[in-house]
Amino acid sequence: MRLALFGPPGAGKGTQAKRLATAHDLAHLSTGDLFRAAIRDESDLGVRVASLLSAGELVPDDTTNAVVADRLETLGDQGFVLDGFPRTVAQAEWLMGHLAGAGKSLDAVVSLRVPEEDLVQRLSRRRTDAETGAIYHLDFNPPPSDLPPGRLVHRSDDQPEAIRHRLSVYERDTAPVEATLRAHVRYFEVDGTGALEDVQGRIEDAIAQDHGLAGI
Template sequence: MRIVLVGPPGAGKGTQAALLAERLSIPHISTGDLFRANISQGTELGEQVKSILSEGGLVPDEVTVAMAADRMARPDAAGGFLLDGFPRNIAQAKALDELLAEGGHALDAVLDLEIPEDEVVRRIAGRRTCVKDSSHTFHVQNKPPRAPGVCDVCGGELQQRDDDREETVRKRLAIYHEETEPIIGYYREQGLVSTIPAVAPVVEVTRRAIEALPARGRDS
């Protein structure tokens, strides 16, 4: 199965991508992970990305596509993969189609995680992160700490990260609507899109996603 997972920030793409990839026995390919891996390994593409990001620039489509192409060409992706964060715009979607066609392949499905904008804001703006260990995260409603503002694990102070503030979240949503959301229409014209209501328990969203896949994917 060759799948693209798309949805706004806060829709749970990372969580669902990991669960679906494990269920389907295919690699989860995340753009963010690709950037970090190439930078840490000192690859030529990684050096390009590091230089661009250090100057506050945006990684060009051709660099992102090249990294994704390199990852998809590895042996563990021969039978399929789940893409998370790529393609991010129409140009990248067209480049992906061309890459797959060169190998005699095509996408099997595009899963669109649907979530109301107010729920995105509630989910992200409610996060609180430990200043001592950023892996310790809480939520003012969904997972409140035992003591307000104090990490249950290490006693560190909990803070709201700048990129979790409501105004920042709404800016991220605006960018998503402008740049990424159009790929849903692009893939819908190809008959590939299944919309998955994502305001539900994690296991329920995973079940809905599996059921939306072509029959051979559900049987994996």
């Protein structure tokens, strides 16, 4: 099973990608994780990515694609769930071509849908440990009781107005990517609200319908 999971900031795609990967022995491919691994390994790609990020620049499509290609090569025939990739139309087109070259394809694209105000509420309740970088949620994943309150930071990009801007940018930039994939891959919109188990169940029900993928 090869999936791509979409969703705006706060929709829970990272959490759901990890749950699906654990439940069904899929590799979880997050570009953020892949970048950090490449940097940690000090590979040529990692050095290139590190220099870009340290300069505050976006990682270009060809470099991102190369990092993803390296990881896909290590998977062999193991299935995967993509989280945060592809982010551009060029990346989407590269991904489909790369998989086709290996005689493979994406089985499904799942887009998590959550009302904007719910997303603002979710993200605005996040807090970051200034010392460790750990991220907590005041409602769903509260910080340890012994953590000094002064270490918890409400980041500027988790303020309501900043969140709304991020959401508008996501919709602007992601809509054409989803449209590109939708023209070639089975595409499902799934309600991303409610308990984690309920959302995961909806995802599995969606990709299993009339597609012979029950139980993936």
